[in-house]
Amino acid sequence: MPALETHIPKKFTIAIIGGGFTGSILAAQLLRRALPDTCVTVIEKQGLPGRGVAYGTPYSWHLLNVPAGNMSIFPDQPDHFQRWAQENYDSGVDARSFLPRRIYGEYVESVLLDAALPGGLVWKRDEARSIAPTGGRVEIRLGSGTRMLADKVVLALGNFPPSDPLLPGRKEGSSPRYVSFAWSENALAGCEHARSVLLIGSGLTAVDQVLALWSKEFRGTIHILSRRGLLPHAHKTSAAWPRFWDEDSPRTIRSLFRLVRREIQRAQRQGTDWRAVIDSLRPVTAQVWQSLNITERKRFLRHVRPYWEVHRHRLAPDIGQLVAHQLESGQIQVHAGHITNYSETPERVDVTYRQRGSGESFTLSVDRVINCSGPETDCRHLDDPLIASLRRAKLVRPDPLYLGLEVSPQGALVGADGQPSGFLYAVGPARKGMLWESTAVPEIRAQVAALAELLLGETVLNERESLVSSTDQGHQHLRVAAD
Numbered sequence: 001m002p003a004l005e006t007h008i009p010k011k012f013t014i015a016i017i018g019g020g021f022t023g024s025i026l027a028a029q030l031l032r033r034a035l036p037d038t039c040v041t042v043i044e045k046q047g048l049p050g051r052g053v054a055y056g057t058p059y060s061w062h063l064l065n066v067p068a069g070n071m072s073i074f075p076d077q078p079d080h081f082q083r084w085a086q087e088n089y090d091s092g093v094d095a096r097s098f099l100p101r102r103i104y105g106e107y108v109e110s111v112l113l114d115a116a117l118p119g120g121l122v123w124k125r126d127e128a129r130s131i132a133p134t135g136g137r138v139e140i141r142l143g144s145g146t147r148m149l150a151d152k153v154v155l156a157l158g159n160f161p162p163s164d165p166l167l168p169g170r171k172e173g174s175s176p177r178y179v180s181f182a183w184s185e186n187a188l189a190g191c192e193h194a195r196s197v198l199l200i201g202s203g204l205t206a207v208d209q210v211l212a213l214w215s216k217e218f219r220g221t222i223h224i225l226s227r228r229g230l231l232p233h234a235h236k237t238s239a240a241w242p243r244f245w246d247e248d249s250p251r252t253i254r255s256l257f258r259l260v261r262r263e264i265q266r267a268q269r270q271g272t273d274w275r276a277v278i279d280s281l282r283p284v285t286a287q288v289w290q291s292l293n294i295t296e297r298k299r300f301l302r303h304v305r306p307y308w309e310v311h312r313h314r315l316a317p318d319i320g321q322l323v324a325h326q327l328e329s330g331q332i333q334v335h336a337g338h339i340t341n342y343s344e345t346p347e348r349v350d351v352t353y354r355q356r357g358s359g360e361s362f363t364l365s366v367d368r369v370i371n372c373s374g375p376e377t378d379c380r381h382l383d384d385p386l387i388a389s390l391r392r393a394k395l396v397r398p399d400p401l402y403l404g405l406e407v408s409p410q411g412a413l414v415g416a417d418g419q420p421s422g423f424l425y426a427v428g429p430a431r432k433g434m435l436w437e438s439t440a441v442p443e444i445r446a447q448v449a450a451l452a453e454l455l456l457g458e459t460v461l462n463e464r465e466s467l468v469s470s471t472d473q474g475h476q477h478l479r480v481a482a483d
Contacts, residue, residue, distance in 0.1 A: 011037045014455055015140060015150035017128045019044025020052025022428040022444055023156035024112045025073045029452035031115040039120055041150065045127035050108025052158050053183045055101050061211040062101045063316040065204065069095025071104065071441050073111055075449050081107055098316035130389035131424065138423050152455055155426040159375035159439070160382055165200055167342035177349050179370040182209050187370060188216060194367035195220045198351055201372035202226035202334065204313055207323060209372055210332065222332045223364050225353060229336025230310045234320020238273035241280045251291055253299045278311050289436035294400055301401065377432060378402040395424060399433025407434050411451050427451055
């Protein structure tokens with residue numbers, strides 16, 4: 001991508017750290033509306049624009065879990081992705097289509113390149129290692145040893161790899177039979193010849209690995225083990241359900257749970273599926289979350305979170321049918337329980353777990369174990385040089401529930417002193433503690449649009465101040481008024 005590599009000197013620079021989906025669409029939004037002498041710099045250490053883990057997958061069976069009609073990058077153009085897909089992928093795409101994720105990655109890159117055509121974008125293939133204020137600006141030190149200056153910095157880091165689950169008996173160190181990160185390059189190397197694989201975790205990542213194994217013609221047994229053994233549900237078309245939550249609704253998890261159950265029962269009596277009720281909460285999820293005190297949020301995380309995840313984050317219908325078929329045939333076997341022992345030999349891995357409910361112990365003997373647990377959100381446990389540097393400098397702190405980083409309502413990162421930063425922002429999963437839902441496209445595009453407007457508003461203010469300082473005192477009032 002040579003068009004993105006040329007340095008374009010500008011006066012006001014917004015640096016975005018992370019060039020996956022979130023960073024790329026933020027760059028596109030800024031470039032579409034920025035002033036002529038604004039520069040947007042994206043720092044991305046690997047991969048193509050807009051891909052990240054989700055949209056960089058090579059497997060055609062990895063489909064979006066949101067239909068095309070709700071996957072536009074632009075909140076004010078809801079059919080933008082659908083029209084792009086009709087022109088660039090398949091003319092038969094409609095609003096209900098679930099397209100391959102790699103196609104969506106191409107869409108994001110296309111939007112970014114279109115926005116960058118007039119200039120103003122610098123794409124740096126490098127890694128940000130530290131950030132520090134200096135002389136009214138911000139200095140970013142890169143892994144290559146170079147430094148750059150910016151006026152505003154946005155962290156668009158996406159999801160971090162998961163921590164290893166507790167595996168009693170497992171020895172530390174590299175092992176060809178244990179994969180700590182499901183999306184690592186060689187996670188499935190040689191698996192097509194294995195007899196059995198164990199996936200630890202039963203969420204969307206586990207389903208993705210099932211599909212990747214299927215694509216590699218693996219026909220052995222896939223064991224899926226998690227605390228509750230819950231798999232994501234599949235999408236199903238149903239009539240829309242009216243919003244039923246408002247500011248007068250209950251503020252406790254127990255009462256909210258009862259409210260949702262009553263609403264589902266009412267919907268079913270009218271011939272509407274439970275999915276419509278859950279979907280009606282989507283536009284107000286952040287308000288519901290913020291209406292709960294810290295004790296109730298903890299109660300949600302402890303008791304309700306796994307059930308919310310499998311009902312809220314669903315599978316494309318075709319994927320749901322494939323998984324159901326493999327469950328029926330026995331190729332997929334789901335287990336619920338707590339791992340009590342891990343024993344590895346050069347030939348096999350034995351994983352013993354205590355079954356949920358019965359308390360009985362069972363042992364699975366498999367060829368490979370893949371960690372498919374959710375991303376690590378607690379910044380205290382992250383092996384990331386930038387986050388570690390920001391914490392040492394007291395520029396960031398974890399949110400109270402350790403779901404991400406603490407941010408202001410506008411997305412400014414909060415430092416160790418409890419004050420929001422004037423130059424450092426976050427977008428995407430880092431805001432999970434504030435918003436709860438902060439990983440799906442519809443939620444992130446709203447964050448991005450609001451942050452772009454905020455940053456560009458500050459850019460205009462900067463330009464006005466620069467204009468005033470360049471004129472004599474007698475013209476200051478006239479020039480500011482003219483703006």
